[in-house]
Amino acid sequence: MTATTVDTHAADHDDHDHGPTKGIGRWLFSTNHKDIGTMYLVFSLLMFFIGGSMAMVIRSELAIPGLQFVHPEFFNSMTTMHALIMVFGAVMPAFVGLANWMIPLMIGAPDMALPRMNNWSFWILPIAFGILLSTLFMPGGAPAGGWTMYPPLILQTGDAFPFLIFSVHLMGLSSIMGAINVIVTIINMRAPDMTLLKMPMFVWTWLITAYLLIAVMPVLAGAVTMLLTDQFFGTSFFLAAGGGDPVMFQHIFWFFGHPEVYIMILPAFGVVSEIIPTFARKKLFGHDSMVYAASCIAFLSFIVWAHHMFTVGMPLTGQLFFMFATMLIAVPTGVKIFNWVATMWRGSMTFETPMLFSLAFVFLFTIGGFSGLMLAIQPADVQYHDTYFVVAHFHYVLVPGSVFAIMAGAYYWLPKWTGHMYNETLGKLHFWMSTIFVNLTFFPQHFLGLAGMPRRIPDYSVQFADFNLVSSVGAIGFGLSQLIFVAVLLTAKKGAKATDRVWEGSHGLEWTVPSPAPWHTFTTPPKARIANESFE
C-alpha cells in the first residue's frame, strides 16, 4: 500500500489491517481479492499465449495447400488443445480475474465473500492446465477429437484420455467455486444503499454469468464422467448396442456448451457497458433494460443447445423449436447493441484505448451475432455446418468479442491497479494492429466456409488457397500484435501517476478509492449513493 494515499472510505484502518506478506507465500496462500485477481489475469495471459501459439501452428499449416509442417494427428491435437486452453484457460479465468479485482471495489465490499475458497478456485487452475498440457508428451499424443469430446471418436484418445477427463473436472470445480463466490459476494456484500438495480452493469452481468456457471459446469462434469465410465468401466451411455446413444453425449455436452458461450460473452457485455458511458460522458442508456436483456439471454441459453447439432438427426419438431428459440436471442442482444449506440448518441466522446476496443467490440461482435443468426436457420445450417463459416462466426464473437472486451477492461482498469497511466501510444498501436489483423484473419474464413471448406482438416482443395493465405498472414500478425500488450504491461508503471478518478467521465465506487487501490479497501461499507450520483 502506498503510504501517501488516504482511503477516505476506510479511514478507520485498525491494527489488524496490514500489508501483504513477502515472498511466494503472498501468492500461494493469498486470501486477498486483488492478489488473486492479479494471479487469474496473469495466468490467463500466459494461457492466451500458449493457446495462441497453437493457433499459429494451425494457421501455418493451413497457409498453403498440402501438408507442410505437422502431422495430421498433431494438427488435430492443436485444434483441440487450442480450444480447450482458450475457453477454459484464457477467456474464463480472465473474466474471473476482472471479477475478483473489480466486483468488491464496485460494490464496496472488503473482499470476496469466501476468501479462502477464492484462493482454492484459482490454484486448481494451474493443476488442471498442467495436467492438460502434459498430455502433449504422452503416448498417443494430446487429445485430438475436438474440444467437444464427441464419442466414439474421443474414446480413441491414447494415454491422454483420463488426464483430459480429470483436467476438465478440475476446471469445472474451479469455475463452480469461483461462481459461488461471485454470487455470494454480490448478494451479501453490497454497500448498504446499493440496491440490486443500482448495481453497475459489470456486476450484474457477472451475477447472471455465475448462475449459468453453477447450473451447467456440473452437467459437463456428468457428461465427461460418462465418457470415462464408458471407456474404463463398461457402461453403455454412448453405445447403441447397449441401448445408449452417442448423440446423447452431444445433447448433454451442448446443454453445458451453449450457456458456456454466454458465460464467455455476458461479462464482456458488462465491461463494455462500463467503458462506453465513461468515454461518452453519459449515463448508460437503459440500465434496467440491459439487466432484463442479459437475464433473457441467460434464460434462452438453456433452451437452444441443439442448434449445434442440426445435422446429427433430430425430429422435425425439435429442429423447428431450437431454430426459433435461437433466433429469439437476437432480440435481447439487439436491445444491448442499441443501448450502447444510444449511450454514445450525442455524447462528448473521446477515443482512448479502452474506448477503441469497446467500439470495435460493438461493431465486430455484431458481425459475429449476424453470422450466428445465419447459422441458426436450420435449412441453411445444413450447408454451413462444420465449415469455416462456423469457425469465422465463433471467432468473431470470441476474439473481437470476448478478448477485445478483456483487453478493453485491462486498459480501463490498469491505472487503478498500478497507479500509473499506461503508454497510450502503445495501447493505440495494439488496438489498431489487433483490429486490422483480426479482420484479416477471420473475415476471409466466411467466404471459405460458404464455399465449402471443412473445419478441423489440415489440408484443403486448391481453390481455397488464396483466402487461406490471407487468413494465415492475418493470424501471424494478430499473434505478434499481442506482444505489444506485453510491452504495455512491462511499461505500465513508468507512466504518469494516475488520479483516483483516472478518467474524466468515470463513475462508480471503484473510482473513489486511491490509485493504486490499497491492499485492503472498504473495511467499512461506503455510501454507494455518492458514486451513483456522479452523473446527476
Add this chain to the structure above:
Amino acid sequence: MTTHSDEHYYVPHGSHWPAVGSLGLLFLMVGVSSWLNGAGAGFYIMLTGLAIIIFMVTGWFGAVIGESQGGLYNAQVDASFRQGMFWFIFSEVMFFAAFFGALFYARNMAIPWLGGESNNFFTNLLLWEGFESTWPTNGPGNIGGDYEVMPPLGLPLINTALLLTSSITVTIAHHALIAGRRTQLSIFLAATFLLGFVFVYLQGVEYVHAYQDLNLTLSSGIYGSTFFMLTGFHGMHVTIGAIMLTIIFFRVIKGHFTPDKHFAFEAVAWYWHFVDVVWIGLYVFVYWM
C-alpha cells in the same frame, strides 16, 4: 441490513489449506489417470492424493470451526456461508440432473429409436433387426448378458423408509437444538447418521445381490449403466452426508452450537434433505417406473 459500521466482515489472512488441497488434487487426478492407464504405481499416487485431501479437509474445517467458536463470524459471514452452501447443493443437483437426463433420454428417445420409432424404421431393420423397444433393457446387443431387474419392493423400499425416517429425525434434532434440549438433539442426531450408515450398508447388500444373483452389473447395457451410476453417486453422497452428520454429532457432544447460531448443523441438514430428495427421484424413476 446486517452490517453495522462497528462490525467488520471477517476476512481471513493467508491460508495454506487451499494450496494443500490443490496438491492433493494433483496427486489424486494424476494417480487415478495413470492407474486407469495400467500403471500400478498410479494406485498409490491416488491414495497419497486422497490422504492429502483428507488432511486438507480436516485442517481447513478445523480452522473454520476454531474461528467460529472464537466468535469471529458475524451475521454477515454467517449469511455468506449459508448462501455458499445453498449454491453448492444446487450445483450437486445439476450434476445428478445430467445422469437423470441420460436416463430420460435413453428411455424416451434412444431406445424407442433403436426399435424403429419416429423416422428410424431402417435403423431398426438394417442395424438391429428384431429389437423391440422396452424398459429396462441392456440394448439390442444384449450387452453384459442376460440379467434380472432389481425389483422396487424389498430392499429399495426398506431403504426409502430408512432415508425418509432419517429426514424426520434430523428435523426433530434441529427443533431440539433450537429449543435447547441437548439430550434429545444428541439422540436424534445419532439416530439420523445411524440410519444413514444402515442405508449405505443395505445398498452394499443390494449391489452384491445384483452382481452375484441377478447378473445385473455396471456393464448391463444402459439399464445397468444408469442404475449403478445414479445409485452409486447417490450412495457416495449419503456416505459423505452421514460422515458429516457424525462430525456434527461429536461437535454437539463437545457443546458446540447455540439455539440461534448453528450454521454447520443446518448446512449438513440441508445436504441430508438433498440426498433424500434425490433418492425419491431415484426410487420413482430407477426402481419403480
